[in-house]
Each structure stands twice: as C-alpha cells, then as structure tokens.
Amino acid sequence: MDPRGGPRERPGTRSKRCVSDAWPGTRLSLCHRRCVVAGPGVRHAGPAAVRGFDSFSEDNDPWGEHDFGSIELEGHKLFWKIDPYDLDLQAHSQNAANPAVTHRVLTLMLASEY
Template sequence: MTTKEETEFDVIGEVPICTRCGSERVVTDAWACWNREAGFWELETHFDQAYCRTCEQETQLEWVRPKGPENGRLRDLNDAFRTEGQGRGSVFVTNGVSAMGTDFVARALAAVRDFDSFSEDNDPWSEHDFGAFELEGHKLFWKIDPYDLDLQAHSPNPANAAVTHRVLTLMLASEY
C-alpha cells in the first residue's frame, strides 16, 4: 500500500496518468472518507495497483500537472470572485495601497476587476490568480490565494468552491 505521505498525489493541481499511454482514464483501489461539510468523498490513500481504461490493462501511475483547459474550473472560480465578487472570499489591500486614499483604492480595485491581460508569461497554469498593472504611475500586483475554510492552510481543492476561501491581495509592487 502507498500512503499519501509516500506519494506526490497530494500536490494541488496534479493528476494521475497511465505511464503507458498518458491517459487520465485510470482507476485504482483506494480508501476514501465522506466529508459531510463539503458533501463529497475525500481520498485518504490509494493502493499500488492501477488500471488504465484506455489501454485496458494494469499500469503504474505518474502524477503530472495538466496543461491548458483542465484548469478551467479553477480559472472560472477565480474570475467570478475577482470580477463579480462571487463565492467565498476576502479582499485585502496593503498599507501602501490604502495610504494612496480611498479614491485610488476604488480605481485600483476596478482595474483588478477589469484585468484581462493574461498570457503564458504571467499565467502559465491558466488559473487567472495573478496580475500586474500600472495606475497613475504606480505599479500594482494582485494575487488570489486559495485557503481552506478556516484560513489555516492551502485549500485541499481550489477548484471546489465548497472547500475554498479565496483571498485576493492588492499591493504596490514596491511592497512585494
């Protein structure tokens, strides 16, 4: 048996694939525990045996970070929170931004809501969780971090709104 501590399957954003064909259509025997608050099964551990439904044979699992549209759910949740305030979350403005005055803060938050300059350079995982822009001669950064509901650790699944509290931080680049 392989435990969570002995594998990399707890790395957020990675998925198991078949080592033969690269398919994500793999199954494995596992232990799961029902999470009443979240309303879904949480994987506790999985066993060494795995089967690929594409190859139709036993396989070994490899954990990889998917490319492109697989992060669509996470991206959509981040965008909904950032642009419309939808979902569970908090917005923090650093002291430096706050010191610029309430009108500046309002314009900066509007720029965060309107931000759409995502590229491979500033958003390599297509999660829409970071942005940089200039406002009135000041360089600003914003970042969305997904926390658990108690704000004690990283969310166990940032693509699941039921277990994630998003924290958007707006700062001057000089405060980074």
C-alpha cells in the same frame, strides 16, 4: 472529476470568475499598508481594476491560473494575487475547485513593496 473530489475545470477558471463575476466565493480583499497609504482611490478602485483585467498571456500566466497580475492605477503600479483558502482562512484550501470548502482572497500591493 478532479482527483481531490471536485469537478474538473480548466486552470484559472475559478480565479477569473472570482474577478469577473461580482466576486463569488471571495471573502476578503486585502491591501498592503503602502497600498492603503497610496490613497482611497487605489484602495477602492483596485478590486474593480482587477475585475477588468484581461491581459493574460503565456508570458505572464504560463500555467493559465489567472490568479496574479499587475495593473496601473492612479500613477501606481500594483500587483494582485488571488489565493484559495479554507473556510477558516487559516490555510490554503484542500480543494480549491470546490467553492463549498474554499474562500478566495484577493491581495493588492504596490509593486514597489515587492
């Protein structure tokens, strides 16, 4: 049992499930402005490309959270991040392991925006 009241899971389990199992618990996908300007292919194919991402390693995911990565899409390098928010989307979730109190938000941005 997690000390915050939810079931204990391996780090990254919920984030990976978010991108691999038809987005359970994901309420929003956000694209930064330049990502939108890059074209509808980037905007629409981005979530599917993130869903298929499985190149996690000790180097790019040292904590095993599976909540950040980079992908190439239509000639653009994009960064993606999944964050656990409270149900009102006002702050980070107090218990990210509990889907009853957590919405996961996917953010996509061009790497050049960083």
